[in-house]
Amino acid sequence: MILTEELSKRFDSFTAVERVSLQVGRGQVLALLGPNGAGKTTTVRMLSSVLRPTSGRAQVAGYDVLTQSEQVRASVGVLTENHGLYHRMPAGEYLDFFGQIYSLSAERRKQRIHSLLEQFGLEQDIRRSVGEFSKGMRQKLALARALLHDPPVLLLDEPTSAMDPESARLVRNAIHTLRSEERAIVICTHNLAEAEELADQIAIIRQGRIIAQGTAAQLKERLLGPPEFEVRLAVSLDSAALRLPIGAVLTMRGDDWIRFKTLEPRWVNPAVTQALVEQGFPVVTLQETPRNLEQVYLQAMSAASVNTAQTASGEVI
């Protein structure tokens, strides 16, 4: 559905996106993470044929973004970073206007508008001017606009920003539903929990380059190392020497707890429990230390900063 190869974009002397390669299939969600100015919006704009890539190529819904831009734009639904709503227009009229632009028949427009407004809880506000809407309502209306023509590809820039938790949940549920309809979805977000919940793939972008890409589990393993486990003990450890079985590496210890890493938890964890009991430390609990996308993200950013600094110092030398 979405395929990019070495996609780059330069503005005069500034490189906004550099050699980005992505692949998002039907029914998949890709979360594009990165700090402000990393190149997420520029990537989305190239994928929606709004900006022309300086080099590389991209196909969206089977169309080339450079040579078939009109077809690409007809196939994507874009939720822009700024809602871009007309404040003096009533919500229904606004969606009808976009329905006409997407060449939907009057009947189809009416049906889609009512169905989407109902889905997002805005059906009572169809005749209200957009200017009277709250931030969250505006965001939902903008999302309804992006979905109006039922596009096979969705590019969502910050879909739940400025939303209250209830509305954000509503939108996340909507995205879950949309994925099940076999769409390819790209989400740019700063909300890492949301990305972890929604995305099959994560791509972290920094200074226009993809610095990490894969599933959340792959990234955790790659960037944070093997999974870590914490064992809570029934008695104090004091300064007793601990012997852990082969395959378990002690990473930390406290008064009545230890943490260890292992590549083979299935075999090593029972052995650790047994060893601790045999050494006179009854085990209360053993559980995996929670690792979230935030740690992955921060680790990726930190590693990239170190690389950049090393490259820069190498150049000076």
Place this chain on the structure above:
Amino acid sequence: MTEHVAAAPQSQARLSFWRNLQLMLVITRREIRDQLRDWRIILPVITLTLIFPALMNFTAKQAVDFVQRYNAPVIGERLVPFLLMIVGFFPISVSLVIALESFVGEKERRSIEPLLCSPLSDAQLYLGKLLAALTPPLLASYLGIGVYLIGVYTQVEWRPSPTLLAQIYLLSTVQAVVMVSGAIVASTQTTSVRAANLLASFIIIPMAFLIQGEAMVMFWANYSVLWWAILGQVLIAGLLIRTGLAYFNREELLGREIDILNLGWMWGVFRRSFTSGQRSLWGWYRRGVLYDLVELRSALLVTLIALLMGIYAGVQAAQQFPMPPEIIPAGRLTGNFYLELQKLGFISPLGAGLIWLQNLRVLALATFLGMFTFGVLGLLLMMLPIGMIAYITVNVAAAGFSPVTFLLALVAPHGVVEIPAILIGGAAILNLGATLTRPAQGKTLGEAFLQGAARWARIMLGVVLPLFLLAALLEVFITPRVAQILLSGL
């Protein structure tokens, strides 16, 4: 069967045309509806449509009554049509504000982005918005003219001729198109309404001069001149629309987020383009200058036609406004002619330098004027010396001297170099002015202009200035000698 095959693309083209028009009108309708919801637009439009014409009626009536008391009805007669033009113009002045709001305002509020993500083409968006910015002010203008005419007929029984009425309607229309299309060009180069308003001075100031000129025509009552004003503005509107279409595109609209003057980047683009990547002078001439001259062929042809028109205009002027034969100097070229020039210090390197500097000044002025007029005024300036030569030659012939001898004696020795320099210089200026009207091809307006300026500088430094220098040397050291030999025997 063949007919069916042939008809299919035609009907497809028709369908595509209607589809384009339909989508364009979707934009127009929304924009107009939006304008009608904005009291800041509605109030001035209503005032200028209904109240202002009534005020002008009152003014016309008072003025006519006043001047009749002093037996000077001609002032009143001229004032009434002048006010008709003003009544038509005032409502369309709002179109400038609407256009800036519609183009750069949408860009600033980011409401244009969802439109840019839609399947609409750049041209559909551009034309839809252009039409929306024009329609309400023009309707107001037409209505205002109607209100004024009814009032003025009721009060002083004045009716314009159908031609004058058509001229006023056309004039109002093209003025609105020029202002709106100019505002769009300004809008494409800015990211805020504030900056666009500042750039709009480049539209307001020439329009103010134009209105003053048209006012003079209205008081002069030589209404046929209005056709030229209409034609000129149609051409300018055409060029502005072409420029707008070239630069109102997604890349240009979203590719720049802030208006920064990046001098380093500007110099880099200019330098790279100027040197054409060449390190030696020979390589620069071969790969840069010669290539430019080949690329200039269309501009050279247009300039050549313009110079021929200059000759025609000179000939016409000589027939209409002949010089008195006694001031034709050809007969006075005696043996002292060369000595007199020497005494004046003309025949010296300084004399040649002064001629060269004068030519450079004209070139600089023509370039400056050409940059703001798509090359047109620059070209007109370059036509001037050629027209003057033609004018003098015809007068010399009318005074009984041989025009061929005159041309061979006073023009040809240096003209053989100077005229090609004028031709190439004029083409370079036209090319630079026309840079803004060409499709962007992935470049920003600034980038395209800098590259155009580099090409202009290359031609000027590589060809035109050396030719002018050579011409100046010939004019000082050779032409007077040739002139004395050929003309002293006349």
